[in-house]
Amino acid sequence: MTRMLLWVSALLFVPTSIAADMPLNLTRGVTEISNEVYDLHMLIFYICCVIGLLVFGAMFIAMYKHRKSKGAVAAKFHESVKVEVLWTLIPFLILIGMAIPATQTLIKMEDPSDSDLTILVTGSQWKWHYKYLDQDIEFYSVMSTTQDEISNKADKGEHYLLEVDKPLVIPTNKKVRFLMTSDDVIHSWWVPAFAVKKDANPGFINEAWTRVDKAGTYRGQCAELCGKDHGFMPVVVEAVPPEEFDSWVVAQLELNAQAAAQAAADLNKTLSMDELMSQGQSVYLANCAACHQENGKGIPGVFPSLIRSPVINGDIAKHIDIVVNGVSGTSMAAFGSQLTDTEIAAVVTYERNAWGNNKGDSAQAADVAGVEPAVVVEPEVQVAQAEAKPAEPLAPLTMESAMAEGEKVYLAKCSSCHLPTGTGVAGAFPSLIGSPVIKGPASGHINVVVKGVAGTGMMPFASQLSPREIAAVVTYERNAWGNNSGELVTEEQVQAQSGQ
Template sequence: MIRHLMCCLFGLLVVPAQADVQPMPLNMTQGVTEVSQRVFDLHMTIFYICVVIGLVVFGVMFWSIIHHRKSKGAVAASFHESTKVEILWTVIPFVILIIMAVPATKTLLAMEDTTQADMTVQVTGSQWKWHYRYFDEDVEFYSLLATSQAQITNEREKRSNYLLEVDRPLVLPVGKKVRFLITSQDVIHSWWVPDFAVKKDANPGFINEAWTRIDEPGIYRGQCAELCGKDHGFMPVVVIAKSQADYEEWLQTTKVAQQQAREEEQRLLAMQMDMDELMTLGEQVYNTRCAMCHQANGQGLPGAFPGLAGQGLSVDPNAKLEHISIVVHGKQGTAMQAFGPQLSLKELAAVITYERNAWDNNTGDTIQAAEVQAVMDGQDL
């Protein structure tokens, strides 16, 4: 038994040294902002103070053990309290705490100072995605996990940024003070980017503030740091920091693209998409946005998320409108989100059509963009 245990311990020591693995960082990141550097410096200051305290305490302890051992004839002293000693061991820790508290307070005040911001971004968490809205700019979008389901299920090789990649990253300029207004649509999330030393809870019904000023262009990754549900690990944060000129170019390009998308949606209102087109697009949207809860086979998760397969969906017009309304507006008291603000009219029409005709539901009806728009406008409800 002992021999087997020794072999296991030897294996743990030897195998990592032989394996071709990346070294694990043993310290916190220094980050790319002034605040993150101050946090790192504070961390190291406290660490060194603790190291000195540990060396002094254990040094005195071991010195006393060695030089006052029984074999040297040491005899335990008999004495009562000493006022001088008690004053000393009260004053010294007090001074140490003051030395630690001053830089810590300055750093905390700097972290919470969101005044005089150059721009403001609203960050809204929901299961399991982030929504970004740029104040004073006509730009907003959702940011979702871009890691494919095939990687998650080990059908494909995992990439280097596995579970830390998104379809639409947050883009910010360097050298500008950016204020974040952080909230949530459903449960408590936490927006965390280690390189910025920013980690703030996103609480439903409340707004928390944070800020950053990025010093270096680059791609910075984080994630939701709050256990927000079964797919908590699939809610990454990606921020791309660009120079001011590149940021302005991205901003204008994004504005034009979103305006074109709105114009395209208006043209869709007069169009009739066929069943094949709707089902193809609907399956893509369903697998991206809905399968995490209702499952790819439409069976759902018993006790948590209802199944959609084999529900015998009614072709009655009122039932169809109710189906559209639930997808567009969500359902209060449940985890069903409002997908109206998240998807285009075409995507909404397609995914509802898919749900009504996949898994042997076979209602045979198609949902068009105009019908979705009517429900969004509150008509015929």
């Protein structure tokens, strides 16, 4: 406490340039916006300090000069209109004076227009996925700090918990627009040097931007409590000169082509059990051990054990499908886009033969390649891009097509709250099985989906889903899980109700 008071006292009497180097103060960062945020922070800080000095100074002077021991007698008076006006007007003017520069900075921070590069940032438990929408480049960025360092079996490195296998690369002196979303829970992408901290919410797209003037490596981390390994989700950004960035893009495209060729070649390879087990163990420790633990026992009540589990003892094709496509409504992510066919075959083989499972069977890359990937609803920005292109007219919805399309929309947009089974979460999200909304008029059901319900967790979906998607998901909810209303909701009903 004493140290904090000394630091604040010193900060009051030093120039801003010196205050920026103090360890407990906000840092300037490396972008124009981060410098504006710092200047705004110092301006508000000094205003608050002046107010504090005046108020407490006047209070202590009054207490000293008009103390009882000097014979002071308290004055007796009623309300003064002048005093009331003054102590209302002065704080109001101070707040207005503080709000003007703050608003100007906030408006700049929220203006991603005229960007030179757009990157889709997707949070997953517990890694970041980056997709360059202007180039055919995407990859996962995973923490590279070793387990030995984390478990104190080895000395901690310089960038402990703030290092990744593949950093995000951006060009300097270019405006880079970030689109933030999530595959599962709420994450938050935070790089202090950029003054960028934006939540990544499932089903939503948030925007942020930066323009880095100085080349270098900048580090951050997830700033939203997102689960068990929240502390192991770092962000590393490398800002490089534009010409170096162009070379990096070319190199990445070449690596993508080589990876595609290698994947095609792997389809004709047959690995031995020893090769599969060795590679599978490496893949498992890097991608699966965070949830299921190194010994495969999982975490009771949270992540299932893999030791003689129904999945392990079941059909190997189903096991592969779960690894490729994940399990909707659970924490089991889809690894089809994160791992190669060979890596998936290896980790499936490892899981079926490690920790005493000893199934004796194995998978090969060709087995994985034959698994159909699950249909994934693209993030809102990609949907918007697709809608901008001329599309062939779709056939009118039938009950069969509405149920099929509605299920996809439901699993992508609704199942995280109401669960894939429609049973909801008691006390948090209502069940959809036989609920008043489902049993009531279809118009009321449509209205809830289109406009949401104020004061609850039910958000409006009018801006996220097309009339056809809303019609399909409402039809699905009214006929799934034994509801069986027999009603087919049409696009025309949704359009009429939403004013489209």
